[in-house]
Amino acid sequence: MGKRILVLGSGVAGSIVSNQIVRKIFKELQTGDVSITVLGTTDTHCYQPGWLYLPFDLVRNEELKRSERTILDPLINFIIDSAKLIDVKANKVTGVSGKIYEYDVLVIATGSVPRPDLIPGLSEAGHWFHTEEGALKLQAALREFTGGKIVIAMGVPHKCPVAPIEVTLMLDDYLRKKGIREKTDIFYTYPVGAVHTIPAVAKWAVPVFEERGIRYETFFNMKEVDVSKKMLSSLEGSSVEFDLLISIPPHRGASVITESGLGEGGWIPTNKQTLQMEGYKNVFVVGDTTNLPISKAGSTAHFSADIAVENIISVVRGGEATHLYDGKVFCFIETGKSQATYISFNYSNPPVPPPPTTTVHWMKLSYNRLYWLTARGIL
Ligand SMILES: Cc1cc2nc3c(=O)[nH]c(=O)nc-3n(C[C@H](O)[C@H](O)[C@H](O)COP(=O)(O)OP(=O)(O)OC[C@H]3O[C@@H](n4cnc5c(N)ncnc54)[C@H](O)[C@@H]3O)c2cc1C
Structure with a gap:
């Protein structure tokens, strides 16, 4: 049997990680040496930053949604079955359907929710x-x-x-x-x-x-x-x-995290550089559900996913997690009056926003459209 990668959550982090793995080890997936299964709660993938524009009638809600099945590479096994219990000691996850999913490497990307x-x-x-x-x-x-x-x-x-x-x-x-x-x-x-x-x-x-x-x-x-x-x-x-x-x-992390005893408040103790769950070499945590000392943002999910993917592939192949995340985050800031600025920072360098411009505002609006390429692991 090939190595089994199980990804929990089909939001930003789960989609980028899964699609990028396929792009990097396409052959192993085709031959069955490696398989990827994603467990999600729904087929609807929402572009959450778009919700900021919705109250002000600056976007239509339909523009913010896509079918997750169309975002994920066809080689990924996508199952709508929320994780009910995560047992990191036994390398298995139980879905709400009662089905048990065993894995060799687990990626937890179940995000956070307003409470x-x-x-x-x-x-x-x-x-x-x-x-x-x-x-x-x-x-x-x-x-x-x-x-x-x-x-x-x-x-x-x-x-x-x-x-x-x-x-x-x-x-x-x-x-x-x-x-x-x-x-x-x-x-x-x-x-x-x-x-x-x-x-x-x-x-x-x-x-x-x-x-x-x-x-x-x-x-x-x-x-x-x-x-x-x-x-x-x-x-x-x-x-x-x-x-x-x-x-x-x-906000708090997904209820499955606390119910599985993985972290208080739904935040999982995560190595801030390798993105492995503390104490577990074969469990990676990406996106909002980490306890990293950095912003909970889509860009955090994106930049940390780039590192996590390298480490996941290395561990799947029997190696070590050697790629290190430096805490990189980039956020546009809409400032009204058709202008925007941005902040870019990491664990050691704080941000300084430049003066807002119309160009940056249009870059942000363009990114709102390009996001779907990010979720596909292309951009
Ligand atoms: C209004 C708004 C504006 C934002 N603006 C920006 C911005 O400008 N820039 C930026 O970088 N970020 C922004 N963000 C933040 C960004 O959207 C999140 O940080 C990002 O979505 C986190 O990615 P994630 O994959 O960790 O979580 P999510 O994208 O939330 O995905 C988590 C997924 O896990 C699923 N899930 C939950 N529980 C389970 C379970 N038990 N089993 C299986 N699946 C499960 C959920 O259904 C969801 O699909 C914004 C967010 C909001 C709400």
């Missing part, structure tokens, strides 16, 4: 855009909005580090175009003692907020929402009323 239920009242009174359903609900609320107070609040950790700044500046733009900015108070809150956790981004964002009349409060960690009073209070003791609450709920 509004962790903040009392947030599910009932808040909005968010980190799910398809949430982004559509926020789109409907904004279409009806005629003015008032909009509060923006984040839970930690969350995916896409720059989304708080982007949604705020895009909201400002949207309200101006709609002609109701004068009638709207935008109040931005952030959990640490600055408007963003990356110092260079915070330094750049403060004068932009001031120029656009966006008020802000730092050291604001969401505690609870009083649904009837429409009031959000913080762990630090302050509270703020709102007409519309736009939040990024705190």
Whole structure:
């Protein structure tokens, strides 16, 4: 029997890893010396960064989805059967169907999800855009909005580090175009003692907020929402009323991770360079579900997948994981007014965003289309 690679999750990380492996060891897959099986929850692959544009009517929802089967190389065995239990000691995974999948090398890429239920009242009174359903609900609320107070609040950790700044500046733009900015108070809150956790981004964002009349409060960690009073209070003791609450709920890893005892909060202890699960040479962790000290972002999934693939192939062939991830991340930042900037950084070099330009905005919009090539392991 050939070596069996089992990949859990068919989002960004799972798709890139699987497709890239096929491209690199095509012959072994054709001869059956190696096989790849991907377990997913659904055939629908969503381009999640597109959900940022959905509330502002800047994209159609249908443009953000593809069939996963068409993204994955035909040599990959794609099965819709969510992993229910991962047993890394016995090298096997049980699906919700009850079927058992044995492996030689396992790749865990089950991502992370927003958990509004962790903040009392947030599910009932808040909005968010980190799910398809949430982004559509926020789109409907904004279409009806005629003015008032909009509060923006984040839970930690969350995916896409720059989304708080982007949604705020895009909201400002949207309200101006709609002609109701004068009638709207935008109040931005952030959990640490600055408007963003990356110092260079915070330094750049403060004068932009001031120029656009966006008020802000730092050291604001969401505690609870009083649904009837429409009031959000913080762990630090302050509270703020709102007409519309736009939040990024705190995120957690997939439930299968905690239920299998692989990591608290769904975050798996991962070697930050080789991307192997701590203590297991034949288990790799890619994407949001790692506990790496770096942003949870699609680009993190992409750059770390490049390294993981080399190491997976090496381990499949009986070798060692010798390729090392340096923590590379690249994120565009939409700044409104048809402009954007970007940050590029790694474990040891913090980012410095250059001044926003229209060119970078168009590069971001182009990437939104090119993403499907990334998922196919081509770009
Ligand atoms: C609004 C928004 C804007 C963003 N903007 C950017 C951006 O500009 N730049 C950027 O780099 N990143 C951005 N991101 C973040 C990026 O989308 C994520 O970091 C990325 O999708 C993580 O990839 P992943 O493969 O780890 O997880 P996902 O892409 O979420 O994939 C995980 C997959 O695992 C599946 N799964 C879960 N549990 C199981 C199970 N038990 N069995 C089998 N499968 C399972 C899920 O269904 C899912 O398909 C944004 C995200 C959002 C929501």
